[in-house]
Amino acid sequence: MNTYIKQYTKKELVEDTGRISWTSPSNIALIKYWGKHGKQLPCNPSVSFTLSESKTTMDFSWSIKDGGKDEIVLDFYFENKKNALFEEKIRKFLEDNFELFPFLKYLSLEIESVNSFPHSAGIASSASSMSALALGLCSIENQAFDLNLSDGELLEKATYVARLASGSAARSIFPGIVSWGKSDLEEIKSSDLIASKVEGIADIFKNYHDSIVIVDAGEKAVSSRAGHALMEDHPFREVRFQHANKQLENLITIMKTGDVDKFCEIVETEALELHGLMMNSTPSYTLMRPNTLAVIEKVRKFRSEKGLALCFTLDAGPNVHLLYPDNISREVTEFINSEITEFAENGLVIHDRVGSGPERFL
Incomplete structure (x- = not known):
């Protein structure tokens, strides 16, 4: 069974409205992952620097919706404007991974996204935006249904979710020097499913x-x-x-x-x-x-x-x-x-x- 899938019912909803905000950075790979298999799994491990200033801020608002149909109710805004293209991409991602977010049966979402760098600047924004999205979704689930996840548990699920949206986004969940992918090195704690911070690096x-x-x-x-x-x-x-x-x-x-x-x-x-x-x-x-x-x-x-x-x-x-x-x-x-x-x-x-x-x- 997938340990990242939580089961709950509408009766367990403790916050039927709310708002949270996450800022998440981009990263630059030092060892590149190029080639994947299965469902967003890397063919080789990678290591990156998590950056500081190139980041995405996402504000999430949620409210209870009528009925319990398996449909996504989502409004997405990019830099204060409704963005149908981005909204459709996120909607498809949520639909493809609905089992990870059963709370979407009960809640409608509004997401507002802003980049610290110009969208046309040529920096790949998928790492920052998809990691921010993953952190927001996991935090809503944790808060609205009072799952009482520890910070470590929430970040682990978030890196798992971010990977499904954009492979490199898995690395942006953690600070400093981060690995993603399975390796025999004892310093590498990541797997093909999740990223992890690399410890023991020189100052x-x-x-x-x-x-x-x-x-x-x-x-x-x-x-x-x-x-x-x-x-x-x-x-x-x-x-x-x-x-x-x-x-x-x-x-x-x-x-x-x-x-x-x-x-x-x-x-x-x-x-x-x-x-x-x-x-x-x-x-x-x-x-x-x-x-x-x-x-x-x-x-x-x-x-x-x-x-x-x-x-x-x-x-x-x-x-x-x-x-x-x-x-x-x-x-x-x-x-x-x-x-x-x-x-x-x-x-x-x-x-x-x-x-x-x-x-x-x-």
């Missing part, structure tokens, strides 16, 4: 910076969902999964010792390997842009000349995440202002850093 990585160079704010030509699907018949499928596990093992060792130079090597290799997999897929596609490559070359030149541990990573898109420790933030900021902003669309660089995870306000 230098706990306040790392991530300055996101928005090379192209447009919508990606190929969705992440479609990209994952192309791994099913990829010629390097098994090699990639084996290598990702080895890379994970190496990265965790490096992050425990605080070796920022070796950290740069692995993180950059992972980023380029991800894009290499896309270019070797059938059909093949390229998400990097000329300015993506220009920024990468600038970063390599800066690191070589200055001897400072600035590195890059990429998500499944053209934008470049510049990663660096706090103790060189002044030099890197000067470098970004003088040599990098010209390659960003409208000069947009979003300065972020490793954060403390989601926060509930109501």
Whole structure:
């Protein structure tokens, strides 16, 4: 039996109206998960930095509804405007996973969502938005039916739910350095079903910076969902999964010792390997842009000349995440202002850093 499914009746409803609010951040993967199986299960484990400033705030209001029909009553607003497209996506997710939220038989929902970053900024917002959604749903269930879940139990269910909505969202439930996926490493407590915080990491990585160079704010030509699907018949499928596990093992060792130079090597290799997999897929596609490559070359030149541990990573898109420790933030900021902003669309660089995870306000 699925331990995340709770059974209750309308008679057990203790709060038939209410409101809560969650803010949840995005994250940037250091070891990438690319390829999935089953119902949103990763083909290899991943590790990420949970960010601080790139986040979604969701306000949830609920009230009792007439009857007990298995239908979703939902109104969704994005940045103060009714958004039918987003509402339909969330409605479908709730319908597909109705067994996890039996309270939807009895309650109607209104959700208002706002991002701290421009929606057109080119940052994948699914991690922040879907983790906020999962936290809100689990909190409503816990509060309205007085389930008395501990904080740990609520977060565990929330990461399980977030994974079903967007794989990377599972990692945004926790602060700092987070893993998702099964691994034989004793430091990795996550499974394919849930994410978990990684402990024992050197302090230098706990306040790392991530300055996101928005090379192209447009919508990606190929969705992440479609990209994952192309791994099913990829010629390097098994090699990639084996290598990702080895890379994970190496990265965790490096992050425990605080070796920022070796950290740069692995993180950059992972980023380029991800894009290499896309270019070797059938059909093949390229998400990097000329300015993506220009920024990468600038970063390599800066690191070589200055001897400072600035590195890059990429998500499944053209934008470049510049990663660096706090103790060189002044030099890197000067470098970004003088040599990098010209390659960003409208000069947009979003300065972020490793954060403390989601926060509930109501």
